[in-house]
Amino acid sequence: MTFVATVLGADWQTLADAFGLGGIYALMAVGIGLVFGVLRLVNFAYGQLVMAGAYALAFAYERGWPVWVGIILCFAVVVTLAVAMDWVVFRPLRGHSPAVMLVATFAVAFLMQSIALLWFGPLGKIAASLSALNQPWTISGVDIRKISIVATAVAAGCLLALVLLLGRTRVGLHMRAAALDFQTARLLGVRANRVIGSAVLVSGLLAATVAVMLTVQSPLVTPDFALRDTILVLAGVVLGGMNRLISATLGGFAIGFASGFLGGALPTNQSQYLPSFLFAAVILVLLIRPRGLFARAGQQAVERV
C-alpha cells in the first residue's frame, strides 16, 4: 500500500504518461482488432502504417508546412496505404488459413520497413511540429506534460466515436455481425467488401491518429518506428482476447499503461526483462485461457485463436 501511495504520490507525470500510452495502445489494439474481427487476420504490418504516417509528418515538418497540413498528409498517406494493403494483400488472401495470412502480413511489414529504409535512409527524420505539446501544464501545483493529457483525451474521444459507429449505425451493426458470423451476415445481404473496406478504413484512421500522438513523444522517425509498440500491442490484444473488440482494447490499454508505468517507475536494470514476462504471460494465456483474460467465460463457442 505504501508502495502504491509513494509511487502515485511521488510522480503524477509517470501516471499521466502511462494513461497516455495506454490510450494510444488501446487505439492500436482497436485498429488491429477491427480487421481481425472481419478478416480473421492478425495484421503484423499495422505498425508500418503508423510508421508511414510518421514519415508523412516528418516530410511536412521538414518543409515547414503548417501543422494541420502535416496532419492531413499523414491521414491521407495512412488511409491510402491501408486501403491499398486491403486490395493488394488481404483480398487475394481471403479464405486462406490464418497462419498463411499471418506470414503474409509479416512479409508486408518487412517490405514496408525496407521501403522506408530505401527511401529515407537509416538515420531518421524529425517530425517535431507538435513538440510544443511536450511542455507541461500546471494543474494545482502538479506539472503534467500536455501530450499525456491530449493523448488520453484523443483516445477517449476516438473510442467514444467508435462505440457510436458500431452501436448506432447500419455499417457498424454490419461490422459487428460480420465479426460474429461472416457467412450468415452475407446470407442476409451484408456486403463483405463494404464491411471489410470500412474496417480497414477505420483502422487506417486510427493508425494515422496514433502516428500523430507517437511523433509528439518520439519525434525521431526511423524505419522501425512503432515496431516495438506494435509487438507490445499484439501481445496485449492476445492477452485481452482477440475475439471481442472490447477485450482486445482493454488488453491494449493494459499493456500500454503497464509499460508506461513500469518503464517510468522501475530502474532500467529491473525493467529490462519486462518483455520476457509479458510474452510469457501471452503464452500462458494462449495455453490456458485462449479467449483472453477479459473475455467473459462461456460466451462464445467458436474458438478463433
Add this chain to the structure above:
Amino acid sequence: MRHAHAVLELLAPVVLVVAVALFGTLVSSSTQTYVITTLVNVSIVVALYVFIGNSGVLSFGHVSFVAVGAWTAGVLSMPVAEKPAIMPNLAAFLRDTTVGNVGSLAIAAGVGAAYALIVGLPLMRLSGLAAGIATFGVLEITHNVLRYWEKIGPGLNTFSAVPETTGLGQAAVGALIAVAVAFLYQRSRYGRMLRATREDAPAARAVGVSVYGQRLVAFTLSGALAGLAGGLYVHLLPVNAEVLYLDLTFITLAMLVIGGATSLWGAVVGAVVVSAVDSFLAEAENGVHLPGGTLDLPSGTRIVVVGTLMALVLIVRPAGLTAGREVPLPRAFLRGVLTKFSA
C-alpha cells in the same frame, strides 16, 4: 518405382548442396563467404522445414534455437584468454572451459534440441494462429534474455574472437547432415504419422496418432538442426543478438515459403535461390561491377526484393516455387518438357 523416387528425394537436394559447395571453390574468397552463408541458410531452412513442413504448424520461434545454438558454440569455443574482454560477467564454469570446434557444434545441436523440447512441451498443444503468436513470444523472450543475461554470453556485445572454422567444407557437411536427417525423418514412421496429422488431424487422431507427441518429436529434432546451424553461424562470422532475431526469422521463413514449405526439395531450393538473390543484392548494395557498368543499390533493396517475392508467392502460388512437391520424376518431367515444345 517408389524406391527410385525415394532415392531421388534424397539425391536431388544432396546434389544441389554439393553443387553449391563446388561452386564455392571456384569463386573469389569474398564471394565464397556468400556461398558459405547460403549453405548455413540451407541448414536453418531445412530445420524449419522439419517442423513446419511436416506438421503444417507455423513457427516464428526457430531462430531462437539458432540463437541458442550460436550462444552455446560461441561461448564454449571462444579462447579463455579472450572471454573476459567480451563477456566480463560470464558464469565461472563457462569462463574457464573451452571446447573444440566439432565439440562445440555437437553441444550446440544438443542444447538446441533441449531448448526446443522444453519450449515444445507446453506449446505443441497449439496450432494455427495461436501457435504463430506463441512461437513469436518464444522469439521475443529468447532475444530479450540473450540480450541482457550476461552470465551466459556477451549480452549486447558481438561474438568476436570465436574461431572462424565454418568454411566451405564444414558448412557443406552441416547442410548435408540437415538434409539427411530431414530425409530419414520424413521417411520414418514418425515423419509419416506427422504428415498424416498435417493432412487431416482428426482422422489421424481417430487412428490413434498422437498429434501432440508427433509434433513434439519434430519440434525437438528441428531444434537440434537449428542449434547446429546456429553453431555454424557463430563460427562463420561475429554475430550478436540483433543478427539472430527478426530479420533472420523473416528471411528464413521467406526461403521456406518461396521454395515450397511442404517438401524437402522446396526447402533447399528456396534457401539456395533466395540466398543467391539476397547475396547478389547485398553485394550490389555495396556496389558491384558488372560488364555494363557499376550497379550500386541503396541499402534496404534486399529485403524489398525478397519481401515482394515472398508476398507474391503467398498470393499467387501459395505452395511455393516447387509447388510443395518433391523432385519430379525425370520421365514425367521430360514428358512435360516435350509436350511443351511440340505444342
Add this chain to the structure above:
Amino acid sequence: MTTTPVLELDGLEVRHGAVHAVRGLSLTVDRGEIVGLIGPNGAGKSSTLHAIMGLVTSAAGDVRLHGRSLLGRRPEDVARAGVALVPEGRRIFAELTVEENLRLGLAGRGNGKGDGALRGAFELFPVVHEFRSRQAGALSGGQQQQLAIARALVADPQVLLLDEPSLGLAPRLVDVVFDALQEIRERGLAILLVEQRAQRTVALADRSHVLSNGRLRLTLGPEAAGDSETLVSAYFS
C-alpha cells in the same frame, strides 16, 4: 400463355469434391406457392439451397430468378436480388438483440427504410416484438426460429428458402411455424421448404419433391399426405 416462374432450378448439379451431392435437379417455385423438398439425411437438400444462395458453386445447370441466372453471384448479391434463406440451425446472432438481428435482415433490401417491414414481421410473430430488446441468445429455440424467419422476411424477399425450420421444435411450435408459412404464402412469396417432416410438408406444400442421393425421385401433391405407404416407398426407393 406461359409465364416465367419466380424461381427455377434447371438441371442443377452440386459437387463437394468427390461427393456428388445434387444430380440434375430441376424444379420451379411460383408466387404464392410452397414447394416442399424432402428426403433422407445427406440427400442433398441443404446443398441445393446453398447452390441457390451462391454459397457453393454449382458444377452444372442453372438457377434463375424471374428468368435471370443467379449463378456466379456472391451470397450477399443473391440475397439483395430477393432470395432469403432461413438457414439450418437458425444462425441467430446470439450476442445481438432481437431487434438488431431483425435490422440485419434489412441488409437484404436494396435500400430504403425498413420500419414498415419490421412492423410486418412483428405482426406475424408477436413474440419477436415482445422480446425485441432482449439478447437473441436468451430466446427459446422456438422463439429463435420465429426470429430467423422474421429476419428473412424483413428483407422483403420474393423467394423464401427454409432449411428444416421445424428441426428440434416441440409439436406446438411446429404448428406455429407451419401456420406462419401458410400466411407468408398468402402474402405472395414463393417458398421452397426443405424439411424432414415429410408428412406435414406434403400436406402443406402445393407439391413436394422427394430427393434421394441427390436425385429427384418423385413428386407428390397434398393428397398424398395421408398415404403413408407412398411416402415410405418414396423415401426408401
